[in-house]
Amino acid sequence: MxxxxxxxxxxxxxxxxxxxxxxxxxxxxxxxxxxxxxxxxxxxxxxxxxxxxxxxxxxxxxxxxxxxxxxxxxxxxxxxxxxxxxxxxxxxxxxxxRGQSHDFDHWAQLGNRGWSYQDVLPLFKKMESYEAGDDEFRGRDGPLKVTDPGEGGPIYDAMFEAAEQVGIKRNDDYNGAIQDGVGMTQATIRNGRxxxxxxxxxxxxxxxxxxxxxxxxxxxxxxxxxxxxxxxxxxxxxxxxxxxxxxxxxxxxxxxxxxxxxxxxxxxxxxxxxxxxxxxxxxxxxxxxxxxxHYAPRMKWTVSKPGLTYNDNGRGLALVWQALRYAVTRKGFLALPAAPMRAYVHSREGLESADLGISFNPYLIAEGVRLDKERGFTMIVHVLRSDSKxxxxxxxxxxxxxxxxxxxxLSDENDRTALLSGMKIVRDWINAPAMDDYRGVELAPGEALQKDDELLDWVRQTAETTYHxxxxxxxxxxxxxxxxxxxxxxxxxxxxxxxxxxxxxxxxxxxxxxxxxxxxxxxxxxxxxxxxxxxxxx
Ligand SMILES: Cc1cc2nc3c(=O)[nH]c(=O)nc-3n(C[C@H](O)[C@H](O)[C@H](O)COP(=O)(O)OP(=O)(O)OC[C@H]3O[C@@H](n4cnc5c(N)ncnc54)[C@H](O)[C@@H]3O)c2cc1C
Structure with missing residues (x-):
């Protein structure tokens, strides 16, 4: 050669x-x-x-x-x-x-032969190794190890209950038959790696x-x-x-x-x-x-109880404990994905499947990537199939x-309308009674901003992408x-x-x-x- x-x-x-x-x-x-x-x-x-x-x-x-x-x-x-x-x-x-079955069926409808969900599902199964879920949808012996984070605690329990209170049902496998609902994030992490x-x-x-x-x-x-x-x-x-x-x-x-x-x-x-x-x-x-x-505003709240967020766990003695825990067990917040809980919801009635994605991030970031001194959480919301090009x-x-x-x-009108609806859903979720013991103050956008124009303006001034x-x-x-x-x-x-x-x-x-x-x-x-x-x- x-x-x-x-x-x-x-x-x-x-x-x-x-x-x-x-x-x-x-x-x-x-x-x-x-x-x-x-x-x-x-x-x-x-x-x-x-x-x-x-x-x-x-x-x-x-x-x-x-x-x-x-x-x-x-x-x-x-x-x-x-x-x-x-x-x-x-x-x-x-x-x-993975996305929704409709995503790939849509690609096929655009004339791309061999890209429907039925065509690509065997590839999704072949590439992964995941223990839970239904055999019809999930692969067991592929090279990519996918796991559930195995982490939880009172604030996650409260988030699940609050979701139920605003009509978001639990879904333990959003990569299975349907995506809609709220669940813990599946992650490309195995044994803390x-x-x-x-x-x-x-x-x-x-x-x-x-x-x-x-x-x-x-x-x-x-x-x-x-x-x-x-x-x-x-x-x-x-x-x-x-x-x-x-x-x-x-x-x-x-x-x-x-x-x-x-x-x-x-x-x-x-x-x-x-x-x-x-x-x-x-x-x-x-x-x-x-x-x-995915253009995604970061909505932020403080948390009223200590010990539940990365802002508490990511500094001082708590961090030393987390580092030790990671070194010995490969668990703890050092081994978690960036956003450990997520929900897929509808911006309006009449949709066949979710058009909004929301993630719960149990931390506040100050500048750049530095953890804030304030303890709190961030909700990231975005339109799933944005049409702004x-x-x-x-x-x-x-x-x-x-x-x-x-x-x-935000050049597409539907993107603007759906995003506004998503921000309202996030506020309803966090303001649900089950969060009463944990919710502090809404830091961003802040309760003073309520009108559509104000909220969109805040999005324009602050939103980032989800890197997709x-x-x-x-x-x-x-x-x-x-x-x-x-x-x-x-x-x-x-x-x-x-x-x-x-x-x-x-x-x-x-x-x-x-x-x-x-x-x-x-x-x-x-x-x-x-x-x-x-x-x-x-
Ligand atoms: C910070 C961040 C967080 C993300 N979080 C998630 C997440 O949690 N979950 C998720 O599903 N997705 C996430 N994504 C998105 C996801 O990782 C990407 O969509 C996916 O990896 C893209 O794969 P790709 O093969 O298209 O490109 P890439 O994986 O980006 O690969 C392109 C490669 O080509 C190389 N390259 C580029 N130009 C040249 C050149 N001229 N010559 C030689 N080599 C070149 C690059 O260095 C790179 O290695 C995230 C992305 C980022 C950046």
Whole structure:
């Protein structure tokens, strides 16, 4: 084998890319190269509470931010993205949510064959190992270990009771038959350790002789012969390397970097590219468009009793005790996901399924990621399938320069109406009688703000995302689609995109699980295509 030729080149070893690396190298027929811009690992990544240490850490995070716009009150909103093996699955909040069956049925209705819920359910089952739930929906022996947090206590009991009092029913498996209701968060944590795709998919495959992983290597450009993608150029340690793909290049650089790389390589809107001096290879107007995310105000209350929140447990002697507890038992708040309880509710009557997601976070954050001295909790609420759409586009030919990210949040009227309804539901929940012994003062938005205009204005001034950008290389067959339902880039041979960027619409929840599913799906599509050509190794 020529050192610079591989059957498959995967750009980005994140949630989806790591799955591809494992599955494509598994049967030994193909040589696989993975090019990852970030480092191999970070000491905080395996420890769940390390989430807080990585969210603003340039050693493992791209640290993007959005362009100021009306929906963000002219602020720049932080956009953390994992920059290490495992990608964002190595720095995320470890919340495990597949989404609703309707999400995938909707993708299929848009014309994407093979993406209905019935089509993707076997992949969701194959990828996970989860002990509870119904066999019809849950997988038992996949590489990704999913667990229930096994934590509880009086404030959680009160939250469940208060939920019941406002008509939100308990649901012990929101990844099962239906999502609606309130339950404890399922998490990609096992024995107190984060289950990133680096840990679950890459580590078991690393010793395979046909898998090569290069880290700290920024892919700067895809290489073409006519409209066929034949390889990639990356920079590692100041040296530029060119590698060639005998079969395919798969871009799994995530929802920000995948469209950026396509544009840097000449695939996108020709006028925009020419304006920067990039010679267009192929006209695809949808590259970088259709950006969606969960825009999520943080509503905050103080708690009247001590010892129940991370604000109490995260400092002084309590923290020493928690650290010891973690060291010995791998339990306690250091081993919990970012948001240990969540609810899926309806913003209005007549909806078939929940359109709002709410999470209960038993802590108050002061600036950045520092725990507040005040004890309290934060309720994060967002529209599940937001229709406000933004864009991501390069502003320079320099691959190390961040693209311009415009969210355009709250531009869709339904998003505004549903979010207002969600904030009202949160207030009703927290003001329910069962919370009387725990609820302190509403800090944010604060009881003084009651009118729709005031609340929306507060959202514009303060809301952040839940870090779920998707959709910027969307799958479909309409003129704005970037990939087809086999994830092949329209009009180009030898090139697929497989990551959160291909989602045509947001899934109803956090986006790690569906991104991993996309990696699984892409692997089956690519191996089936290789089989169809009677593949042997190059
Ligand atoms: C702080 C944070 C918290 C989150 N919390 C949750 C949560 O609790 N639950 C949940 O379900 N989801 C969560 N998410 C979202 C979820 O993790 C992502 O949607 C998912 O990981 C996206 O997977 P991906 O494969 O599309 O991209 P990523 O996992 O981001 O992978 C992309 C990879 O490509 C690499 N790359 C990019 N450009 C290049 C290049 N030019 N050359 C080489 N390599 C490149 C990146 O370094 C990265 O490793 C969170 C995300 C963040 C950032």
């Amino acid at each position: 020529n050192a610079n030729i591989y059957d498959f080149i995967i750009i980005g070893a994140g949630s989806a890319g790591s799955v591809l690396a494992n599955r494509l190298s598994a049967d030994g027929r193909f040589s696989v190269l993975v090019v990852e811009a970030g480092r191999a690992s970070h000491p905080w990544s395996p420890i769940p509470v390390g989430f807080a240490k990585l969210i603003e850490n340039p050693a493992a995070n791209w640290l993007y931010s959005s362009e100021p716009d009306e929906g963000s009150g002219q602020r720049r909103i932080p956009i953390p993205r994992g920059k290490l093996l495992g990608g964002s699955s190595s720095i995320n909040g470890m919340v495990f949510v 984060r289950q990133s795709t680096a840990h679950c998919y890459l580590e078991p495959a690393r010793e395979r002789p046909n898998l090569t992983i290069v880290t700290d290597a920024l892919t700067e450009k895809l290489l073409f012969e006519g409209t066929r993608c034949v390889g990639a150029r990356y920079r590692v340690g100041g040296v530029v390397e060119e590698v060639r793909a005998a079969r395919e290049v798969i871009v799994s650089a995530g929802a920000i970097n995948s469209p950026q790389l396509l544009e840097l390589s000449g695939i996108g809107q020709p006028d925009l590219l020419r304006g920067l001096g990039i010679e267009p290879v192929h006209d695809l107007p949808g590259v970088g468009e259709n950006l969606r995310d 933004g864009s991501i586009h390069v502003t320079s030919t320099d691959p190390s320069r961040p693209p311009a990210i415009n969210f355009n949040f 950008p998707v959709g910027t290389c969307k799958m479909g067959s309409d003129p704005m689609a970037v990939v087809d339902d086999q994830l092949r880039v329209h009009g180009i041979q030898g090139l697929r995109v497989a990551d959160a960027s291909i989602m045509p619409t947001l899934t109803s929840g956090n986006t790690n699980a569906p991104s991993i599913m996309i990696g699984e799906k892409a692997s089956t599509l690519i191996l089936a295509a290789a089989d169809a050509t009677g593949a042997k190794a190059a």
